[in-house]
Structures are given as C-alpha cells and as structure tokens.
Amino acid sequence: MRSKKLVYEVDNINIDNNDLMVHEAVFHNANGYIGIRSNYEEGYPEGYDSIRGSYINGFYDVADMKQAENLYGLVEDKQTMLNIVDTQSILLIINGQTFSMFEGTVLKSKRWLDMERGITGRHVIWRAPNGNELEIEIRRMTSFYQLSLFTIEYIVKALNFSGSVEFISLHDGGVMNHSNSNDPRIARDSVRYLMPVGAFIQDDDASFLVSRTLKSDLSVCTGVKHVLSKTCTINTQQEGHKVTKNIQTTIAENETISLIKYTVFTDTIRNKDCLKAAKEEMEKALSVSLLTMYHNQKSYLNEYWNNCYLEIDGDDDLTSSVNYNMYQLIQSVGKDEFCNIAAKGLSGEGYEGHYFWDTEMYIQPFFNLTQPSITKNLISFRYRTLKEARKNARILGHSKGVLFPWRTIMGTECSGYFPSGSAGYHINGDIAYSVVAYYLATDDIDFMVEKGAEILFETARLWMDVGTYYNNSFRINCVTGPDEYTCMVNNNYYTNVCAQYNLNWAVKLYYLLKDEDKLSDIEQKLHLTEDEIMEFYHAAKCMYLPYDDDLKINPQDDSFLHKKKWDLDQTPKENFPLLLNYHPLHLYRHQVCKQADTVMAHFIFEDVQSEETIRNSFDYYEKITTHDSSLSTCIFSIVASKLGLNKKAYDYFGNSAKLDLFNTHKNTKDGIHTANMGGTYMAIIYGFAGLRIKENGIHFSPSIPDEWKEYRFKINYEDSQIKVVINHNESKFSLIKGSPQQIHINNKLYELKDNLDVSLK
Numbered sequence: 001m002r003s004k005k006l007v008y009e010v011d012n013i014n015i016d017n018n019d020l021m022v023h024e025a026v027f028h029n030a031n032g033y034i035g036i037r038s039n040y041e042e043g044y045p046e047g048y049d050s051i052r053g054s055y056i057n058g059f060y061d062v063a064d065m066k067q068a069e070n071l072y073g074l075v076e077d078k079q080t081m082l083n084i085v086d087t088q089s090i091l092l093i094i095n096g097q098t099f100s101m102f103e104g105t106v107l108k109s110k111r112w113l114d115m116e117r118g119i120t121g122r123h124v125i126w127r128a129p130n131g132n133e134l135e136i137e138i139r140r141m142t143s144f145y146q147l148s149l150f151t152i153e154y155i156v157k158a159l160n161f162s163g164s165v166e167f168i169s170l171h172d173g174g175v176m177n178h179s180n181s182n183d184p185r186i187a188r189d190s191v192r193y194l195m196p197v198g199a200f201i202q203d204d205d206a207s208f209l210v211s212r213t214l215k216s217d218l219s220v221c222t223g224v225k226h227v228l229s230k231t232c233t234i235n236t237q238q239e240g241h242k243v244t245k246n247i248q249t250t251i252a253e254n255e256t257i258s259l260i261k262y263t264v265f266t267d268t269i270r271n272k273d274c275l276k277a278a279k280e281e282m283e284k285a286l287s288v289s290l291l292t293m294y295h296n297q298k299s300y301l302n303e304y305w306n307n308c309y310l311e312i313d314g315d316d317d318l319t320s321s322v323n324y325n326m327y328q329l330i331q332s333v334g335k336d337e338f339c340n341i342a343a344k345g346l347s348g349e350g351y352e353g354h355y356f357w358d359t360e361m362y363i364q365p366f367f368n369l370t371q372p373s374i375t376k377n378l379i380s381f382r383y384r385t386l387k388e389a390r391k392n393a394r395i396l397g398h399s400k401g402v403l404f405p406w407r408t409i410m411g412t413e414c415s416g417y418f419p420s421g422s423a424g425y426h427i428n429g430d431i432a433y434s435v436v437a438y439y440l441a442t443d444d445i446d447f448m449v450e451k452g453a454e455i456l457f458e459t460a461r462l463w464m465d466v467g468t469y470y471n472n473s474f475r476i477n478c479v480t481g482p483d484e485y486t487c488m489v490n491n492n493y494y495t496n497v498c499a500q501y502n503l504n505w506a507v508k509l510y511y512l513l514k515d516e517d518k519l520s521d522i523e524q525k526l527h528l529t530e531d532e533i534m535e536f537y538h539a540a541k542c543m544y545l546p547y548d549d550d551l552k553i554n555p556q557d558d559s560f561l562h563k564k565k566w567d568l569d570q571t572p573k574e575n576f577p578l579l580l581n582y583h584p585l586h587l588y589r590h591q592v593c594k595q596a597d598t599v600m601a602h603f604i605f606e607d608v609q610s611e612e613t614i615r616n617s618f619d620y621y622e623k624i625t626t627h628d629s630s631l632s633t634c635i636f637s638i639v640a641s642k643l644g645l646n647k648k649a650y651d652y653f654g655n656s657a658k659l660d661l662f663n664t665h666k667n668t669k670d671g672i673h674t675a676n677m678g679g680t681y682m683a684i685i686y687g688f689a690g691l692r693i694k695e696n697g698i699h700f701s702p703s704i705p706d707e708w709k710e711y712r713f714k715i716n717y718e719d720s721q722i723k724v725v726i727n728h729n730e731s732k733f734s735l736i737k738g739s740p741q742q743i744h745i746n747n748k749l750y751e752l753k754d755n756l757d758v759s760l761k
C-alpha cells in the first residue's frame with residue numbers, strides 16, 4: 001500500500017504545450033545540491049516552450065538591478081541562480097529514424113516519479129514512420145548518496161526489427177537563464193552569466209567543462225561520461241563549450257541495450273579546484289555499479305520516509321499529494337551550510353533561486369520534527385550570513401543589530417522592490433523564532449551557545465533601533481508584514497508580536513546561558529550588558545499590539561481598518577492574482593490580503609490573544625484574503641482546525657496539498673512551491689493533530705477530518721520519538737525511543753512512558 005502512494009505517474013500520449021513545462025518542474029530530479037528539470041531528452045519541435053535547466057543550490061552570479069530613480073541604499077544588484085549546463089539532451093536514431101514524441105506514432109507513454117527509489121522515468125512505446133517499433137525506458141536519478149551526481153539510464157528494446165542504433169549525446173556549457181519580462185516573479189532579462197574557461201576531453205571519453213561566472217568570481221565544472229551495455233564506437237566532437245558524442249552500435253530484434261550517462265557537478269564554493277574535484281567525483285561514480293547506486297538511493301529514502309512517517313487512511317489522492325510534497329522538501333533542501341532552500345527548490349527559475357522567510361516559517365517546522373540536523377544546517381546558513389545582515393542593517397539606517405535580507409542567495413539583499421521586499425522586517429523575527437523553535441524541539445543548548453544566541457541577540461538589537469516609544473508603548477513604524485498587498489505600515493500586528501517574542505527570548509536566553517555559565521564568550525563578543533537586556537525586556541513588555549474594540553479583532557496594522565474593503569466576489573476570476581492586474585498603490589489602499597498575516601500570527605503566537613479574538617479575526621480576514629500567495633491556505637487550514645471549523649480546515653488543506661500536482665496557481669512551470677509543501681505537512685500535524693511545542697512542553701489537540709478513517713505519524717521531540725495514531729474514537733501515543741515525556745493532550749497533562757490511549761469522545 002505504501003509503495004503505491006509513493007509513486008506518482010501520468011499518461012501523456014497527448015502532449016499539451018503547457019503540460020510539458022509543468023511536468024518539467026513536477027518530475028524534476030534534485031538532491032538539495034543539484035536540480036535538473038525533467039525535459040525530454042530528445043527535445044521538442046519548434047513552437048513548444050521549455051526551460052531546459054540544471055542548477056546548483058547556492059551557486060549564483062550577480063546581475064544588475066537597475067532602479068528607475070537612484071535613491072540612497074536601494075539595491076543595485078542581486079544574486080541569481082544559474083542554469084549551469086545541458087547534459088540532458090540525448091537523441092536516439094534507429095535505422096536512420098530519429099525518435100520524437102511528435103513524429104511517428106506514440107503507442108504508449110507514461111512519466112513517473114518513484115519516491116521510494118528516488119528515480120523518475122519515462123516509458124514509451126513508439127512506432128517510427130518506417131514501421132520499426134521500439135520500447136524506451138529512461139530513468140533519471142540525482143543521487144542523495146553522492147550529491148554531485150546525476151545519471152540517465154536510457155534503455156531501448158527493438159520490438160520488431162534489427163538494425164543500427166545511434167545516440168547523439170550533448171554536454172553543452174553554452175546555456176542561458178530563462179526570462180519573462182511580464183512576470184515580476186521571474187527574472188526580467190535574458191543574460192549569459194557563465195563564461196567558458198576550458199574544455200577537457202579525457203582518453204576514456206569523459207568530458208569536463210569549466211566555466212566561470214561574470215561577476216561573482218565562482219567557477220563550476222561539469223563532467224560527463226557514457227557507458228554503453230555493448231560494444232560501440234564513440235565519436236567526439238567539440239565546438240567551444242559544446243561536446244557532442246556520437247555513439248553507434250547495432251540492435252537485434254527483441255534485444256535490449258542501455259546507455260548510462262553520468263554527469264557530475266562541482267563548484268568553487270565547496271571545492272578549491274572544481275576540475276580536480278569533478279574528476280574525483282566521476283571516478284567515485286564509476287567505481288560502483290548503477291544498481292548499487294540505486295540501492296543506496298533507496299536506503300537513503302527508506303530512512304527518510306521512516307523519519308517522516310505519515311500515513312492517512314481514507315483519501316488516496318490526497319495522501320499521494322502529501323507524500324509528493326514531503327518528497328520535494330528533501331529534494332530541495334540544502335545539505336550544507338553554503339545554501340538553504342529556495343522558494344522553488346531546484347526545480348525552476350521562479351524567484352531566481354532566492355531564499356525567503358519561507359524557510360523558517362514553513363519548512364523548518366517540518367525538519368524540526370523529522371530531521372532536526374537539517375534545521376541546524378539551515379540556521380547555520382543564516383549564521384554564516386550575519387556579517388551581510390549587519391551591513392544590511394547599516395544601509396537601512398540602523399546603528400545596531402542585524403537585518404536579514406528579504407530574499408537572498410549569499411546573504412545580501414536581492415529584492416528590487418523594497419515596499420514588499422526590504423521592508424519585510426518580520427524576517428528578522430521569523431529567523432529568531434525558528435532558532436527558538438529548534439531549541440524547544442531539541443533542547444540543543446550547545447547549538448544555542450555556538451550559533452543561536454548571536455542570532456537572537458543581534459535581531460533583538462535591531463528592534464530596539466527600529467522601534468520607538470510613544471504614549472508609553474513600543475511601536476514599530478513603516479514596515480511590511482507578510483501580506484504584500486498592504487505595504488509600509490505602522491504597527492503591523494504580525495511584526496510587532498514577532499518582535500516581542502524575539503525580545504522576550506533574547507532576555508530568557510541571556511539568563512539561561514548565565515545560569516549555565518555559558519554566557520561569557522558571547523557576552524564579550526557582542527559587548528552585551530545586562531542593561532541592554534533590560535531594555536529588551538521593557539520594550540517587549542510595552543510592545544503595542546493593535547486591537548479594535550468594536551470588531552474585537554487585531555487590525556492588521558494602524559490604518560488597515562480605515563481603508564475601503566475590496567469586493568472579492570465582484571472581481572473577475574481572470575484578474576487573479578491581483579498583483580498581475582492592479583497597480584500596487586490601488587491594492588495598498590484597500591482592505592485586501594494576498595495571504596495570511598494576522599491569521600498567521602494567531603497560529604504562531606496563539607497564546608497572546610483569546611480564542612474569541614482569534615475567531616473574530618479569522619472570520620474577518622477570511623473574507624478579504626485572496627490566497628494569491630501559495631503561503632496562505634495552509635495557515636488558514638491550521639487556524640480553522642484550532643477553531644473547530646473542520647470542513648473549512650479540510651478544504652484549505654486540500655487546496656494546499658494539491659497546489660503543484662494540480663497546478664492550481666498556474667505557475668508550477670516556473671518551479672514547485674516549497675513553502676506550501678511544508679505548509680501541507682503543518683496543516684496535518686499542527687492543524688488536525690493540534691501539535692504545539694511550547695516552553696512547558698509538547699501539546700496535542702487531536703481532530704480528524706470526516707473524510708479520513710485514521711492517520712498516523714511519528715515525530716521527534718527532544719531525545720524521543722513519538723508515534724501518534726488518530727482515528728474517530730481515540731488518539732494513541734507511543735514512545736518509540738528516548739526518554740519518557742510529559743505530554744499535554746487537550747490541555748490535560750499525561751506521562752508518556754510507553755503507550756497512552758486517549759478517548760476523543
């Protein structure tokens with residue numbers, strides 16, 4: 001049963017132009033270091049759109065960001081993730097007939113993703129115009145075991161003929177990034193960023209291409225090598241940075257032959273000499289059989305699925321979508337501290353490979369519970385970029401603290417439109433929140449000493465500089481909250497409550513480290529004094545949190561309720577997302593939300609307000625939220641669950657779960673939506689199961705959608721692993737490993753030693 005839900009497949013005999021691009025993203029292969037879009041090896045005819053991309057996480061060049069008016073401190077350049085190479089292209093020629101899905105007759109065609117084995121594939125039965133029939137199976141893998149490695153296994157069987165077989169295989173370093181001048185979520189200009197440095201062909205037919213970026217002074221090397229299952233002749237042609245291999249052999253009727261194409265990627269962020277490293281990586285790849293590699297891939301994923309075990313009985317389609325989303329998270333997340341997880345993972349060029357607050361608020365919660373070592377990497381990445389965040393704060397006029405950039409690859413600000421970019425100061429609070437969330441989930445105090453504390457103190461300092469006392473309350477003016485349809489406002493509720501948490505935790509951590517005698521190094525390094533800590537304490541205590549007495553809600557900000565309400569019912573369907581159809585100022589002057597903002601705050605900081613206020617706010621904001629951002633419905637689902645609005649919770653959850661597989665936002669072609677994928681998981685665990693990890697321990701308030709019979713999952717908490725089974729009668733909690741834990745279920749405290757059954761009736 002499990003494996004069925006871990007395979008996603010589509011029949012695609014009839015090819016639609018738009019589906020092709022969507023499938024390039026949906027079926028892409030990635031391992032957190034490299035990502036390859038799933039283009040047809042043989043290409044497409046003229047008139048079909050495609051983004052033929054291969055990417056390295058964290059590898060970038062610097063592109064100009066021209067500002068129309070050159071005001072002080074505006075961002076003048078940005079990092080952009082690069083399309084590195086084309087090694088996907090392979091033409092197959094049988095008896096002079098070139099295989100194409102657009103010629104001859106496609107008798108069968110299927111694409112699949114096997115999430116248990118970590119392989120994608122195509123299976124095609126094709127009749128050439130001359131009547132020759134062949135069966136083709138193409139399997140692709142980006143190895144989790146050897147992160148540099150991408151393999152294509154191309155298997156051909158002659159069904160009714162014998163004759164000649166020829167593969168024409170490309171290794172092309174002359175590629176460019178994709179652009180679209182009409183969509184702000186995609187790079188505007190088409191520029192060639194990688195310059196050839198050298199092409200090296202070895203005696204054994206391996207080719208290595210080294211390129212250097214124009215501005216960031218980084219180099220990348222890709223190596224390609226082919227292995228055919230039978231004797232063949234190989235002819236190599238090189239034109240500049242393009243190497244073409246012509247591989248010829250024969251095939252008899254019913255015979256099966258296979259070509260394995262190995263590609264390795266290395267870069268100078270991680271290696272001093274990327275050519276040398278690529279040669280070593282290629283040697284390593286060739287030292288074991290492909291079968292062994294497939295086996296390693298499967299065992300990696302076996303452990304992964306075991307760590308994030310989640311099964312739902314009752315809705316197979318949704319279960320597949322949930323599994324798909326969890327699989328994409330491990331494909332997308334960086335595996336070292338030189339990178340993070342991009343909004344589109346490594347599946348496309350939307351948002352240019354940038355990292356946002358998506359990481360901390362939507363993706364880390366998943367890894368905290370399933371693989372906390374990955375969260376550690378993600379926080380370490382932010383720690384590595386503290387220097388840039390410090391500079392960023394100075395550019396924006398702050399004399400102390402750090403301000404993390406709204407979007408970035410290597411740590412500097414990359415947002416061109418500051419009202420819904422740099423003004424999103426809440427990212428500082430989000431990063432601080434995620435450090436605390438990691439600590440509460442793992443109790444890893446050493447990591448707090450090593451990295452977490454500096455992030456918490458430095459982000460807290462920033463709030464002291466940006467905020468100001470007025471009428472005895474501490475206020476934060478001119479910032480943008482999560483909702484990007486309302487910009488540069490005073491006292492955004494989400495931002496203020498985040499800052500309050502950040503300041504409070506800086507105080508708590510200070511005394512915690514002091515008590516444990518672990519404070520002195522960081523105290524000295526940051527010149528921190530107890531007086532400053534007292535200032536944090538005071539500001540947090542006096543933090544102004546807007547509240548409206550008439551509506552009994554938290555207004556999104558000081559002026560939000562003074563504006564005209566946008567009539568969403570009267571807005572033509574084709575005008576969504578609004579950002580592509582209305583001037584920003586027009587949006588800013590209305591009560592209309594792109595995504596959960598105050599409602600998000602009610603999830604994250606639920607104890608700050610009464611349930612009545614949360615319910616009123618939910619009702620209020622629901623009517624004016626477009627969910628134009630993919631970060632929205634999962635949060636509405638969680639808060640609906642909290643409020644017992646089960647039907648709504650399930651609908652919002654379904655919307656989140658299906659977003660990429662059903663392309664509901666119509667832009668999956670530019671890449672998957674990783675934050676939403678973490679959000680889908682959260683909607684189950686934090687939403688239906690009601691998990692919260694607070695200072696006083698772990699809490700559940702279980703519920704189950706009517707559509708499900710039962711769901712089961714495992715989570716890590718401190719040194720323990722807990723299994724939870726929830727059905728319509730009861731919830732069962734078992735301690736799988738680690739120390740006994742105190743757990744709160746529906747606000748009642750229990751001791752979890754081995755098994756615990758709690759009735760839901």
Ligand code: BGC
Pocket residue numbers: 343351356357358482484594595629630631675
């Ligand atoms: C959302 C942001 C998000 C970004 C990247 C935008 O559409 O409004 O909240 O960080 O996408 O996913």
